[in-house]
Structures are given as C-alpha cells and as structure tokens.
Amino acid sequence: MDQERNKQIRFASWVGIISNILLASLKIIIGFLAGSLAVIGDGIDSATDVLTFFITLIAARIMNKPPNCKYPYGYNRAEAVATKALSFVIFFAGAQLFFSSLIHIIQNEPREVPSEWAIYVILISFVGKAILAWYQFAVGKKQESKMLIANGKNMRNDILISASVLAGLIFTSILKLPVLDLITAMLVSLWIMKTAFGIFMETNKELMDGVEDTAIYYKIFDAVESVNGAHNPHRLRLRKHANLYVIALDIEVDANMSIKDGHQIAKNVEIRIREYLDNVYDVMVHTEPLGNIEREQYGLSREIIDNEK
Numbered sequence: 001m002d003q004e005r006n007k008q009i010r011f012a013s014w015v016g017i018i019s020n021i022l023l024a025s026l027k028i029i030i031g032f033l034a035g036s037l038a039v040i041g042d043g044i045d046s047a048t049d050v051l052t053f054f055i056t057l058i059a060a061r062i063m064n065k066p067p068n069c070k071y072p073y074g075y076n077r078a079e080a081v082a083t084k085a086l087s088f089v090i091f092f093a094g095a096q097l098f099f100s101s102l103i104h105i106i107q108n109e110p111r112e113v114p115s116e117w118a119i120y121v122i123l124i125s126f127v128g129k130a131i132l133a134w135y136q137f138a139v140g141k142k143q144e145s146k147m148l149i150a151n152g153k154n155m156r157n158d159i160l161i162s163a164s165v166l167a168g169l170i171f172t173s174i175l176k177l178p179v180l181d182l183i184t185a186m187l188v189s190l191w192i193m194k195t196a197f198g199i200f201m202e203t204n205k206e207l208m209d210g211v212e213d214t215a216i217y218y219k220i221f222d223a224v225e226s227v228n229g230a231h232n233p234h235r236l237r238l239r240k241h242a243n244l245y246v247i248a249l250d251i252e253v254d255a256n257m258s259i260k261d262g263h264q265i266a267k268n269v270e271i272r273i274r275e276y277l278d279n280v281y282d283v284m285v286h287t288e289p290l291g292n293i294e295r296e297q298y299g300l301s302r303e304i305i306d307n308e309k
Helices: 002-034 037-063 078-107 116-142 146-173 178-207 215-225 259-276 302-308
Strands: 231-241 244-253 280-289
Touching: 002 037, 002 116, 002 146, 037 078, 037 116, 037 146, 078 146, 078 178, 116 146, 146 178, 178 231, 215 231, 215 244, 215 259, 215 302, 244 259, 259 280
Parallel strands: 244 280
Antiparallel strands: 231 244
16 A cells, blocks of 8 residues: 555656646746746746655655664655655745745836737646646545645646736736736735645644544544453554554553453454554554553543543
C-alpha cells in the first residue's frame, strides 16, 4: 500500500513538472512575441511551480527509504517537511506579486495592453491550471497527501493569477482603468499569502504529534473494549507519519493471568485496532495489572477527553 501511494505521488509530481514546463514555455514565448510583461510574469510564475513539484518528487523519493538506526520510524515525515517548504514558496510568490503591484501603483507606470495572442495563451493557462489543480486535489485526497493538496492549492492560486492578468486586459483596453488591474493583483496576492499561511499551520500538528480528528481516540477505545480481557485503555498517545498512525497505549488485565495470556490479549488489542482503523503503521500495547494506579500524567483516556470538551 505504501509503495503504491508513493508511486502515485511521484507520478502526480511528474505530471505537474511536465505540465508547468509546457505552460511556462508557452507563456514566456508568447509574452515576448505579444509584448506583454504581464504574460511573461505569469510564465515565470509557472516556471517556479516546476520547483514546487520537484520538491514533492524529491520528498517522495526520501519517503521511500526504509527505516534505519537514525530514523527508526522511517522517512514518512519528509512529506510534512516538504509541505512546510511548499508553503514558503507559495507565500513568496504571493508576496512578490503584492509588492510588484504596489510598486507599479506608486510609480504610476503605464500598463501594456496584451495582444490577441496573449489573451489566447492566458485562456489556455487558465484551463490547464484548472485541470492540474483538480488532478492534484483528487490524488492528494485519495492518498491523504497534504503535500499534493498543497500543490493543488498552489495551482488554484495560479488560476487566480491568470485571471488577474486577463482582468487587467479588460480593465486596460475597455474600461481604460489600468490601476484596477493592479488592485486586483494585490487582492489575489493577499489571498495567496493567506493560503500559504494555512498550509504552514496545517503541518504543525503532524510535526508536533498533534491529531486533527479527535474522534479517532474513541475508535481506539471502542476497539480495546471489544477485546475480551482488556480493560481501562489509558495513556493513549498518537503520532502521525504522513498518512500513517503510530499508536501507543496501556491496558489493564487480570493480575493473576500468565505473561503468555497477557501478551495474547495485547496482541488481540493490536489486531482489533487495525480492524477499526485504516493506515496504522504500528501499535504498541503495554499491559498492567487490573486496578493499577498511574502516577504519570501523560497520554489520554476517555475521562480526560470527555473533561476537555
């Protein structure tokens, strides 16, 4: 399953790389021929998108490495690190668009009117980026890859950038108000930076061993309590590596039970958790005598979660 997921991520990355190379080349060439700096700038933005997809491709290759003594849990968190890097690239693209638009407003420079060919290439870019964004979102959601979803959001941002260039053509040539083009670009840039900040914050939970959907705790408690002989699941800890969960918890068993029988109950708990949950990387179950009192104040139980609500 992990190999197939990694394969899908790498394929989606290559689709993004090749598509953006073609779009960037087309926009830059037509931009020069049409005398449109706006289209050239849009083409340069597509060229930077090639970098974001190379980041996902490199991350996918790193994630494919097996665990070792330095990284006993494997390399799956390379996806969270890569997603964090993507948020910076996306934020920089938005900030660059914002400040370039602001400088043009302050300097009150005349805006060029793209020729007819420039309109066509912008429309092609609009459609191409829409298809690419849909594809990245679809694969990202299916494979539970925040990295690909982040690239999908980046492609969606590019649609807005192309739309702002097209709007600039309309404002400049028809309404004779080129400043509205710059104002539109600034609004788009703010939305892009907001998206980048959201992507940055989303990865914090994984890197800090947080959990997005707390309902998963109740699924684990239900799984444990369905096993005969397993009592009082507590000190539950979760951490996520890409789309995989690492689960650790304590359970209580009959104090007079043999070590062999206690081990079998713990094994049954692990099996049952894997039945209740998808994408489980590892389950560590610690057994204690029934009625044992814990001093450690970490991990979760039903009571702790219910009291936090």
